[in-house]
Amino acid sequence: MEQEEQSEICSRLGNMKVAKQGKYLGLPMVITRIKDQIFGFIREKYQKTISSWSNKMLSQARKEVLLKAITIEMPTYAMSCFKLPVKLCREIDALMANFWWGEESGKRKIHWCSWKRMTTDKNMGGLSFKELQGFNKALLGKQIWRLLTCPKLLMSKVMRTKYYPNESPLSCKVKGNPSWIWQSLMGTMEEVKRGARKKIRNGKNTGIWEDAWI
Structure with a gap:
């Protein structure tokens, strides 16, 4: 819109202001070229959630349930509206993989299997975790x-x-x-x-x- 049209509409609607940035229903209102920063709140939410689990003694079965039931659902609403950056999806995959394999004495344990392999179906040797980029496309x-x-x-x-x-x-x-x-x-x-x-x-x-x- 032209600047004059924006000013006229805002004045008619009661001196409203043009939104430069912010969130509505939990999603960014304005998407600029720096999408990694705009959708960074998803990565931060993942980090906060997973770090709260890391200090607990959890079996692999419990980790699987947490990752499938909670963490995959966290970005679903955003992924239903926007395509997330590939870099962000990979960072989230890395967070989930690190949590799955765990750590010992502050050091990450060896990842004996790639995360891509773990996103395949169970009858093909995987664990049926969601592959974020594919899940994003499906939504x-x-x-x-x-x-x-x-x-x-x-x-x-x-x-x-x-x-x-x-x-x-x-x-x-x-x-x-x-x-x-x-x-x-x-x-x-x-x-x-x-x-x-x-x-x-x-x-x-x-x-x-x-x-x-x-």
Whole structure:
């Protein structure tokens, strides 16, 4: 928005101020280029939680329950809206791996297995821990599915008006200077396309050569 428009809207709404930074419902309101710092609160929350567990004598089974039931759920809300930086995901993986293998006399114990191996299914030799980057993509993919299947939601109407007024979200492209949430959603589009199928119905909105239809 132009500065004049911002000032006019703020004055009409009772001398409100333009938000430069801050949080709303626990999420950052403004996403800048320095995303590692913006989403750093997730890493700090992990560190605080895991450090409170580290002083307790916990069996491997209890550690598994804590990591799966609590730590994986902590960033779920943020990952449903934004793509987290790869560096941040790796740092969180490292925190969980260090907690799993533990420490002795203030030194980390040897990691006898890579964390990537531990995120595989149990029937493949892993422990079924969530792989954060893949989990992030899955949650964002669910949001695209909501845009497709629930077009009357307020979120769907806003996104359609701004980013794809005359086409499907599956066929639109990232243009101009979109918000980070839209860039995050578009980053999972290929995965959604591979699994989505379109019902023909009356056929008016189906491209016979372009769409994957039933």
